[in-house]
């Protein structure tokens with residue numbers, strides 16, 4: 001079965017549109033995706049793996065931990081195990097090109113919505129952080145490289161405004177080498193609330209925004225004392241957003257060339273088996289969303305050295321299985337073993353350490369901020 005044959009037509013979704021009570025709104029891709037999520041959870045028509053993961057999800061223990069005054073949500077979620085432990089982009093990872101690609105060969109019952117002139121298919125993400133999580137996968141098998149997809153990312157965010165669009169770079173937490181964005185219902189993650197609070201001029205713990213560029217239609221900030229390095233960017237101009245992501249990516253690449261983290265993680269620029277190429281873009285997690293009410297785009301960029309904290313590679317009781325990708329950058333830390341959940345719950349300093357291990361260093365951030373000042377409007 002071809003990927004395009006997995007598309008759910010409006011006819012197939014009829015019953016599910018009814019459940020959404022959308023009476024006054026016209027059917028657009030936001031509604032189609034909401035209906036698809038209901039269809040995939042249907043006991044007869046749906047996707048069995050999603051249904052069983054949802055069952056596990058509903059029993060997940062959750063804790064809120066304050067790390068230096070900043071609340072972080074900690075979850076024990078076994079359905080995320082394959083993503084957290086994925087070694088697709090690790091040094092020892094063998095050439096996986098012969099392996100079955102889960103985004104090329106979809107599971108039985110897995111259906112989705114084709115968007116952007118059938119260039120992408122929107123699927124329910126079976127590794128659930130929050131119900132409604134999506135994988136927006138390229139219909140063709142392409143490498144997990146953002147260059148060439150900036151425009152697509154803005155268009156997807158503009159059209160799917162019920163959702164926040166996420167991207168994990170290949171060595172910044174992506175678990176599949178097949179090009180994909182992720183998405184989730186907008187403003188549900190704890191870090192998304194914190195970003196809105198900070199942009200509104202309020203504080204969280206000692207976190208503040210350090211303004212880099214400020215004009216009436218362009219705001220760029222560096223996050224200060226937020227445990228992880230990051231930048232926020234807002235504009236009402238979609239072309240400016242495309243242009244700025246390009247600029248940011250170029251500058252990040254420039255400062256990334258010295259990255260050397262751990263023997264198990266490739267040094268920046270090395271040949272990566274699963275990409276079948278040398279690493280060619282900076283390591284980062286991105287969140288992008290669009291608010292039609294105010295016609296505004298908000299992006300958060302989290303530049304990284306790696307997605308793996310040092311303790312991931314320790315042995316025995318010193319090991320903590322944790323990866324820092326976009327959901328974690330947005331304050332939602334996912335563990336897949338009870339032991340790690342308990343340790344992190346009782347040791348906020350280890351959460352701080354995980355963010356620090358994976359972020360770019362203080363000096364590199366200062367260097368990057370200097371480059372970003374040069375962005376010309």
Ligand SMILES: [Zn+2]
Pocket residue numbers: 101102103104105140141142178
């Ligand atoms: Zn593929």
